[in-house]
Amino acid sequence: MSKIFRLYKEGTSTYTGWNETPAFPYNSANRDTIDDPDGASARNEITSIPSPFARIDLVKTAFKEVCKLDRKTKKVELDGKTIFHKMISDALDVGEIFFNIDKYQNKIEIISWDPSIMINALQCDGSDGHLYLADALQKYMKSDSKTYNFDQLQNIYLLNYIDGPDELNIIGATSPATLFFSSANKLDYINDIYFAEDRPFDSEFQPLYKRDFEYVKVWFTLRKAIPSFSTLFPELEMYLNLTFKAITDTKQKNELNNLTAASVDLFSTIDVVSQQQNNSVEVLGHVLYKKSNKPATEKSEFTICLNGKTDSGTLPLVLPIEAGNKYSKLQYTTGKWGTTNVAPYVDDVVELNKRFLPFDGAQSPYLTISDFLEDTIIRVPHTLNKESFYDGNIVIGEAKLSYLLPLKILFFKYFSVLDLLTPLSNGKSMLEMQTVAGGSVRVVLRIPIVGNATVSYIEYSRSYYKERVADIQRNEGGMTEFNFTGLVMPIVKFNNQEDAYYTVSCISTFSRKFNLEFFSGMDKINSILMACRNEDNLETYKAETYTIEKHNFDYIQVSDRNGFCGVLLPKYKNQRNVDTFEFAIDLGTSNTHIEYCKEGEDPKSLFKFSSIIILSLKF
Incomplete structure (x- = not known):
């Protein structure tokens, strides 16, 4: 029996010879009927498109695809496991690295690429290969100028992971079509950058609405600050509308609604000095922003809680040394602490202000058990x-x-003797010591933190x-x-x-x-x-x-x-308020005689005894 192979589902199976297809000419409606045999699986990146700017197009397409109604559920799924969700998650990871670039200054380098300078350099260096590349770049940038906003492009800013396996390890960049895009290369060697419980470029895809709210705010601020945002970035406009709907916190929604173009003052510019230029990172001439210099720990629920004491500077966080769900719901810096994070038992950096927060990377004071x-x-x-x-x-x-x-x-430095001797709010002692088998001693120390309704201290335990x-x-x-x-x-x-x-x-x-x-x-x-x-x-x-x-x-x-x-x-x-006394002691051969007088009064005999008992408070 013969088999007709076609891209779309509809159509008879009784054709003989050549026949006219009802789906011609092909357009976007036809393309939408084509089934991906892998179900848009995220197992492999799409890398076969013959264009130097293919990745920019793919991420733009990914935002468009994710904003469509799912064929099965008839709903928009911002959470998902498709290759499109992966590309969006990775692009958002790139943006979040830019947003937190101060934390990663020893790990990430920003390289600016000015097409007007770089393409000319390729044309003039005498290499045939570079000449052909320059020609291709120019042709694509001209033919796709409106589609990807190349006609307004000034610079592309690339992120180079300094400690990667190669001499140059570009992990992502700014995009004239979607603000950011990631590399299609495998990036699992990046294991020292964290976004709260999440890591960039991993298999757990994170939509925007589940990320650090400060980062969400900068997206919505850019939407207000960039003129014609919806025209320049229509896919992002749709995605941000759906992100707003996905946020369930009314307070956060109100905060986003109140943002204006002037809200850029809440953030700081990202400055890059290279090739004798001093630039602020931008897309199409519109400046992008990073987190302000305000400490990320300002709203952390791990902040030490002082009872009447004052401490100059940023109060340190007190971090747990055991995994589990006891502290998992506490706000850390940009997200929750999670069930797997644990602080080290000791930090070799003695000066607290020079320490780097574990699983965050920001330079900020924190305390652990050995402190x-x-x-x-x-x-x-x-x-x-x-x-x-x-x-x-x-x-x-x-x-x-x-x-x-x-x-x-x-x-x-943080607690008085009275704090140590006074029971905590739940009646437990701040310090407990108990002997255990073999002559060992177990010590439990509870350090008060800001906490939440269920957790008010970090409990440290060490056996000696x-x-x-x-x-x-x-x-x-x-x-x-x-x-x-x-x-x-x-x-x-x-x-x-x-x-x-x-x-x-x-x-x-x-x-x-x-x-x-x-x-x-x-x-x-x-x-x-x-x-x-x-x-x-x-x-x-x-x-x-x-x-x-x-x-x-x-x-x-x-x-x-x-x-x-x-x-x-x-x-x-x-000490009680007492009167002033004078004493006189006569150490006789057989008896001891003592007299005293209160200030302004006559002397009186106190007592005499033949044996002296000395009372002392020994330790």
Whole structure:
């Protein structure tokens, strides 16, 4: 039985010989009846069109195709898996890279291509091949001048991925027909650029309405700012109309409706210096825009939440170190955090303002677990006086055992001692320590953030293992022992710092050297006198006594020669208003006699006793 092959569906199968087709002449209506056997699959790029500007045409066609009604659903599908959805998604990725170019300045280079200069250079360099290329470019730009707006073209700006596999790695460019278009090459080597949860040029195609709203705004702003936008870019006009309908947030719709041509002031121009020219990136002479210099973290729900404290500059973000859905719905920078993103356990860049946000690339301060917790916890083989010192709410089975708090000084830049001691809004403690099997200690630290209705803090957890060196790349803490004891007198916060007078003693074996430093918040108190008994090593133990005058202090950082540190945190009592007394003590041979007098009154006998009991607040 014979078979008639035809592009369209309709038609009889009983023709004999040559016959006239009812579909002639071919036009756009005929073309729309042709079925793609792959269903417009996005498995392979379309690369067979013999034109140097084929990609510009394909992306223009893609916007047109996606804006059509789907034959099966009879609806417009901005979300989809066809090759047209891929080309649009990739073109939007190119535009979003331009929009966030400040974040990628070490990864992306913008190269300007001026046809009036470059084509002339091809014609004049003496190469036959370059001459033929210049001729082809001129012919196509002239014949397609109206279709693709080549008659108004000034420059094309190309994106070069600096660390790609080749000497030049063009991943996309500006387009005179659709503002942006991407390369048809495989771009899976780009793995260090992120748009919130999305990556450019991947298999998860993102329509405009699902992207960073600031980026959506710049598209709608350009629509207002470019004269005759709908005439120059009819496919984009249709796509933006459908994008507006797809947005469900009424507040966002109202914001888009209120945009005017003057709204370009919300953004910044993209400046390019090359070939002795200083240009602003444009399409057909109309300037394109990037995100303003306003921090992307300004509306992040991961921003640290301070209780009454002030901090100059941009507040850092506090980022989670575990994947999952607990923080997935929180706003990160341009999108949600997602279920797979995790911050590193440690950032090698010490200065916060010089750090780069993970999965974003912007230079902005952020904090992670190792900014708050020490790598190694300090075990002390003595009992801690829990009435006078904070122990991290730990329960210890051994009688003579305690741990210094593994908190870094940076913690106290953002939080006071009162913050640490006060339960969070859900009743949980900010810091919890618990002993686990094998003598290990698990530490949980909860850092308040702006958050949302369900999440108000980031919870960090680190286990410290007995007799093990820390491995922070795996978030495993180490443990070491400080064999010392001592006391603080008095455990009182003075109302007037001028009246403050503290004596702090550290008693240890002569062979060990411990250093005590005293802090008020993050500020170290200097010029502290220290006296040591038994300096000549005649006895096994030594006592080092520190005297702090005219300064209240919040906590003590104890360290050794190896750099291991821990915190002792007194639980001060408030000073009460008291009268002034004078005391006189007679240390007799058999009895001790004490008299006192209140200021302005006669002396009185207090008591006398034959044995003295000394009360001290030891740690």
